[in-house]
Amino acid sequence: MNDSKTSSSVGLVSPQRFRFDEPLRLRSGKTLPAYELMVETYGELNSDRSNAILVCHALSGDHHAAGYHSESDRKSGWWDACIGPGKAIDTNLYHVVCLNNLGGCGGSTGPVSINPATGRHYGPDFPIITVRDWVNSQVRLMERLGIAQWAAVIGGSLGGMQVLRWAISYPERLRHAIAIAAAPKLSAQNIAFNEVARQSITNDPDFHEGRYLERGVHPKQGLMLARMVGHITYLSDSSMRTKFGKAFASLQGQQGNFGRDLRSGSLSFGFNIDFEVESYLRYQGEQFSATFDANTYLLMTKALDYFDPSVDYDGDLSRAFAKSDCRFLLISFSTDWRFPPDRSREIVNQLLKAGKHVSYLEIDADQGHDAFLLPIPRYVKALSAYLGHAHRELCRDAS
C-alpha cells in the first residue's frame, strides 16, 4: 500500500453522480436540457453546513482531487498534495467538494456522453461551455447539497478563473475566494498556444470532425501533440533545466547549467530521441492522450480563451468586482510563465481599485505553472494558515 494512504490522506473515496433535470441556459445561447455531475467530497459537513469548500479544477482535472479509488490505486487525486487531514485544505476542519465540470470527460455530462436527442455521443455537438456556465451549474450542485454559502471557493489556473466568476456572479455565496496561478483573461500568447493545441487535434486524421467515437478511434497523435505543447507551458525553463540537466552535466564531467540531458551519451544523428526532455514529453503526451477526450480538450481551451469577466463592464474588471463580498487570496509563482505573477497582480490591482479585501502572495518556486499542484512549503503553509484563520472566524461567527 502506498505510504501516502496514511493519516494525511483522505483515504479511499467514491465519486457520486448527481442528475439535474432543470434545463441549463448557457452563455452561448444554447441550452442543456439535463445534465449529470460527478462529485467527490472529503471531510465532514458541520451541523450548520458552513464549512464547505468548493475546489474547482483546471484544464485536465476532474472530481477526483484527493485520496484513492481503490486499495490498488497507484495514483492519488490531482490535488492530494493540498487536500487531506492536516493538509493545507484540512479535511479535519472542512468539507471539501470537487466536481468534474460540464463538458469534462471524468463522468459528468460532456462530449463522450450520449446526447438524448440523437442517441449518439455528443461529440462535436456538445455546446461550448464557459466559466460562467460552470459556475451556474456549480450553484445548482450547491443547492442540491444544501449548502447556502461556501466557506471558500478555491482553484488554480482555470480553476482560479471559476473562483473569480463565483465572486462576481454570486457574491453572497462565498466567504473566501482563493485564486491561484490565475489570470484576469488570457494573453494573446496563451490563446496562440491553445490554438496550436486545437489545430493539432483537429488536423489528426482520426479526428473525423469530432465524431471519432462513432468510428471507434480517437485522435491520439493530435491530442498527444496538444498535451506536449501544453506541458511545455506548465513547466518553467529553469525546472526543465533542473529536471533534464543533471545527467548530461555529469556525463560531461562537470557541474553545469546545461538544461539538457543526452539520453545515451552520444547523439543518434537521426530522428530518434536524443535528449531526455524529448522522451519525457512524448511519455507525458502519450499517457494523457490514452485517457483524455479530445473534444473535451477543445472545449476546455475555448473556456480559457473566452474567460474575461470584464466583458460586461466595458473592460473594467474592478467594476466586475463591485458587488463581491468575500475576502480574496491571490497566489502566484515566480517562474510561472503561463500565468505569471504580473497577471495575478492585475487582478489584485483591480480588486484594490474596487475597494475589496485582498491578500496576495507571490511564491518563489522553480516549478512554473505546475507549482500550484505541488507541496511547496511556503505555499502550503500560507494556504494552511489562511484557511485555519478562516475556520476560526467561521466558528466565532457561528457561536
Add this chain to the structure above:
Amino acid sequence: MNDSKTSSSVGLVSPQRFRFDEPLRLRSGKTLPAYELMVETYGELNSDRSNAILVCHALSGDHHAAGYHSESDRKSGWWDACIGPGKAIDTNLYHVVCLNNLGGCGGSTGPVSINPATGRHYGPDFPIITVRDWVNSQVRLMERLGIAQWAAVIGGSLGGMQVLRWAISYPERLRHAIAIAAAPKLSAQNIAFNEVARQSITNDPDFHEGRYLERGVHPKQGLMLARMVGHITYLSDSSMRTKFGKAFASLQGQQGNFGRDLRSGSLSFGFNIDFEVESYLRYQGEQFSATFDANTYLLMTKALDYFDPSVDYDGDLSRAFAKSDCRFLLISFSTDWRFPPDRSREIVNQLLKAGKHVSYLEIDADQGHDAFLLPIPRYVKALSAYLGHAHRELCRDAS
C-alpha cells in the same frame, strides 16, 4: 515598384550556384560525395579581398538576404533591414556573401535534391547536418571565392551559432565574430519546442516517412503546426499584446493591456477563429508550409538541438574559444525568450574567461527573438558603428 528598392537597397540580385566535387565528411560519420551551394553576394570585393563578410542564416533563411530577384518581387531578402548601401552591413564598404546552407531547400543540396546514388530525392536519406558541417562547407566556399579571411562572420539565432563555430574551428579565418540573439547551446525548453515541431511533421499522414515528394504530396498541416509553434517562440508576449491588443481594447471602449483582439466583436461559440492571433498564426503557418520543405525543417531543428561547441572540451566553453583570434560582438534583445540575454551573457562570460576581446550589447526591444531581423534603431546604429570601425581598421592595416 516597392520604395525600398531605392538607394538603400542592393537592388536586383541573382544567386549563383557553386558545385563542390570533393567529398565532405560530416560530423555524423557520413559523407556527402558532392554538393552544391546557392550563394548571393552584395557589394564589391576590394582589391586585396579583405572586405568580405559572411552572413549565416537561421532556421528558415536562405541565400537571399537582401535585395530583390525581379522588378515585380514584392518581398526583399530576409535581412534587407540590415544589408545594403548605407545600412548597418554597408555594401558600400563590404562585400557580403550569403549562402543557403547544406540541407536547406533554397537551392543548395538538401532533402529536395536528387540523390545521385538513387536517382530519387534524398528526402529522409539526407544526412543529419550540424553547425560544424555547415562551417566546413562554408570554408570551401570561401576558398572558391578566393577569400583568405572574412572581415566578419555575422549571424542571428542559428546563424549566430555558425559564427561561434567559425571562431572556434577556423580562428585565423575571421577578424570579427558577430553573434546576435544566439545561445551557447539549446535549453531543454528549446529542445522541447523543436521536438513538438518534429512530431507535428512526422505525424502528418502526408509525411510518408519523409518520402512525400515521391508521392507528390507534402505534410502541409504538420509543417504549418510546426511553424505556428516556432512563431510563438519568435515573438515576445508583449509584442503579441501590442500586435493583437488594440482592436479589442478599443472595442471595449478603453485603453487596455488586453493582449488579444476579438476578430468580430463577438464570440463564435464554436471552433472558428475568434481572436486575431489565431488568424495571424494560421496565416503564418500556411504561408510557410506552402514554400518550405518539411525534411529541411527537421534537419534544421536537429542542427539546433545538437549545437554545443563545448562538447569537445569537457563542457567548458571557454576552452573551446582558447585559440580564437577574432574580436567578438554579442547582441541580445530584452524580450527574446527563445534565446534570452542570459544566454548571450553565458557566451560573453566564457569568452572573458578565455581572455578574448568581446563587446556585448543588450538591446531593449519589444519584438522578442525576431528583433534580430528588424531595423531597431539602437541595434542598427550599434552594428553600423562596430562595422564602420572595423572597416577603418581594415583600411589602416592594409595601408
